[in-house]
Amino acid sequence: MPTKTLRQLSRDDVKAHNTEKSCWIIIDSYVYDVTNFLDLHPGGVGVITEVAGKDVTEAFYGLHRQEVLHKFGPKYIIGQISGEQQRIEQQSPGSLSTVPYAEAGWWQQKPVPFLNESHHRFRAALRKFYDEEIMPDSVSMENMGEVPGSDIYMKMGEIGVLACRLGPGPHLKLVPRLPGGIKPEEFDYFHESIAHEETTRLGIYCFAEGLASGMVIGLPPVLVFGSKQMKETIVPDVLAGKKTICLAISEPTVGSDVAQLACTAVKTPDGKHYIVNGVKKWITNGTFSNYFTTAVRTGGPGMGGISMLLIPRCEGVSTKPIKTSGSPSAGTAYVIFENVKVPVENLLGKENGGFQVIMANFNHERWSMVVGATRAARLVTEECFKWANQRMVFGKKLIEQPVIRFKLGSMVAQIESIQGWLDTTTYQMTKMTYKEQSQHLAGPIALLKFQCTRMTQSVSDSAVQIFGGRALTKTGMGRVVESFQRTNKFGAILGGAEEVMADLGIRQAMRNFPEARL
Numbered sequence: 089m090p091t092k093t094l095r096q097l098s099r100d101d102v103k104a105h106n107t108e109k110s111c112w113i114i115i116d117s118y119v120y121d122v123t124n125f126l127d128l129h130p131g132g133v134g135v136i137t138e139v140a141g142k143d144v145t146e147a148f149y150g151l152h153r154q155e156v157l158h159k160f161g162p163k164y165i166i167g168q169i170s171g172e173q174q175r176i177e178q179q180s181p182g183s184l185s186t187v188p189y190a191e192a193g194w195w196q197q198k199p200v201p202f203l204n205e206s207h208h209r210f211r212a213a214l215r216k217f218y219d220e221e222i223m224p225d226s227v228s229m230e231n232m233g234e235v236p237g238s239d240i241y242m243k244m245g246e247i248g249v250l251a252c253r254l255g256p257g258p259h260l261k262l263v264p265r266l267p268g269g270i271k272p273e274e275f276d277y278f279h280e281s282i283a284h285e286e287t288t289r290l291g292i293y294c295f296a297e298g299l300a301s302g303m304v305i306g307l308p309p310v311l312v313f314g315s316k317q318m319k320e321t322i323v324p325d326v327l328a329g330k331k332t333i334c335l336a337i338s339e340p341t342v343g344s345d346v347a348q349l350a351c352t353a354v355k356t357p358d359g360k361h362y363i364v365n366g367v368k369k370w371i372t373n374g375t376f377s378n379y380f381t382t383a384v385r386t387g388g389p390g391m392g393g394i395s396m397l398l399i400p401r402c403e404g405v406s407t408k409p410i411k412t413s414g415s416p417s418a419g420t421a422y423v424i425f426e427n428v429k430v431p432v433e434n435l436l437g438k439e440n441g442g443f444q445v446i447m448a449n450f451n452h453e454r455w456s457m458v459v460g461a462t463r464a465a466r467l468v469t470e471e472c473f474k475w476a477n478q479r480m481v482f483g484k485k486l487i488e489q490p491v492i493r494f495k496l497g498s499m500v501a502q503i504e505s506i507q508g509w510l511d512t513t514t515y516q517m518t519k520m521t522y523k524e525q526s527q528h529l530a531g532p533i534a535l536l537k538f539q540c541t542r543m544t545q546s547v548s549d550s551a552v553q554i555f556g557g558r559a560l561t562k563t564g565m566g567r568v569v570e571s572f573q574r575t576n577k578f579g580a581i582l583g584g585a586e587e588v589m590a591d592l593g594i595r596q597a598m599r600n601f602p603e604a605r606l
């Protein structure tokens with residue numbers, strides 16, 4: 089809202105401008121001359137002229153998100169009502185929300201043992217970046233089905249967030265700086281979780297997926313198992329946002345049952361190349377990636393015959409968009425390999441040792457999905473809290489209905505339960521080596537993901553009921569809830585289906601089952 093001194097007006101001054109020829113309205117103490125906007129107004133001329141000359145604050149907020157006012161409003165402001173102040177809290181870039189439960193406890197001044205000042209600094213820098221650089225165009229890009237372009241990737245590379253989304257490790261030293269001036273040595277899994285959370289907080293699932301979700305799962309195998317040459321050339325380019333990468337494992341007939349995959353890589357007689365043939369499906373960021381971290385069959389059937397190859401976009405590689413229930417902004421693709429010649433140096437790990445490479449990555453992927461899904465559910469709850477507080481129905485605010493408070497209570501309780509488990513898990517990760525994490529956390533993380541996506545479905549269901557018809561339109565008041573109800577199931581399938589997760593959790597637990605009897 090304007091910072092310069094505004095012309096002071098009285099309510100009577102405004103009252104006189106109540107026609108199509110001169111149409112003034114008051115929203116939260118500011119006076120808008122919307123005469124020239126009437127013909128542009130998506131809701132039509134009549135709705136505004138009907139209330140011309142009046143204070144329309146409640147009517148406005150009943151029909152529009154605050155972002156509408158921020159985007160279109162400022163140029164029509166001509167003054168402020170004398171002696172009045174803006175009353176409605178404005179979300180400024182980078183700020184924390186004061187709506188109850190809209191931020192996890194620590195961010196709303198409740199002490200927790202895991203976080204310190206560096207996490208605060210990191211969050212503030214990152215949120216400001218997302219609010220200012222990414223948010224403004226993201227809703228329209230998602231609706232138009234546009235993927236985030238290289239300009240966005242470069243900006244993300246510049247601030248260092250791409251590296252942060254891969255977690256702690258030596259790769260953090262490959263970027264010139266990290267958000268908030270964090271040092272690579274002080275970076276832990278809580279910083280990483282903040283980086284995922286702030287991406288999800290955009291509230292636009294597929295566009296947010298387009299922001300390097302493929303890299304989060306596609307680059308770690310290169311970091312851990314790649315050759316020196318890959319680490320010196322490909323990794324820095326990806327972290328700088330100059331190149332993009334994704335993970336290509338699932339196939340038209342193979343999802344969670346990775347051991348059955350059919351894409352083949354056959355060595356040439358001179359032993360210098362693999363010839364890759366096959367199709368990958370549901371590959372996030374596949375439509376625009378430069379590299380594909382790909383699972384291929386180099387040996388016999390089952391998990392012992394799988395290898396991982398880094399395949400560049402080259403002759404014989406083609407990608408086709410898949411129309412999902414989300415938006416093309418995620419770049420979800422079929423990736424088709426037809427006699428693709430890949431140097432043997434592009435092998436990640438050992439030949440036929442690909443299953444270990446895949447597994448090494450899975451826990452981290454699942455954990456990061458829980459982080460994102462929990463944050464998305466929290467955002468949805470914030471939307472519901474705000475809406476229930478502003479929506480008037482049957483002569484009172486929605487929040488005054490006990491049934492709505494019950495729904496909100498149930499949503500908050502489920503989210504906070506997952507948050508508690510998640511924070512404990514993240515803390516355990518900070519105290520364990522990668523190997524220890526695989527040994528001790530694979531089962532609990534699988535169960536956590538299972539419970540988390542059960543939670544998101546329940547939260548989505550309640551949120552839709554609270555928003556009513558607005559939860560079914562892609563633009564307007566309910567856009568965040570609409571996106572969530574359309575896309576939250578992705579998390580229940582990708583990275584291991586719910587049923588597989590619950591089963592895995594128990595199978596892992598059975599590995600250490602004692603000689604116990606009742």
Ligand code: HEM
Nearest residue numbers: 113120130131135136139144147148151156160161563564
């Ligand atoms: C500065 C003043 C205003 C601006 C910039 C503005 C802008 C907009 C925009 C951008 C939309 C499309 C919303 C979307 O789909 O995301 C919209 C819709 C609408 N506006 Fe306004 N508007 C203003 C004032 C008003 C006023 C004063 C009223 C009546 C009280 C009004 C009534 C409506 C209605 C009924 C819709 C359709 C809402 C729906 O689809 O649910 N607008 N307006």
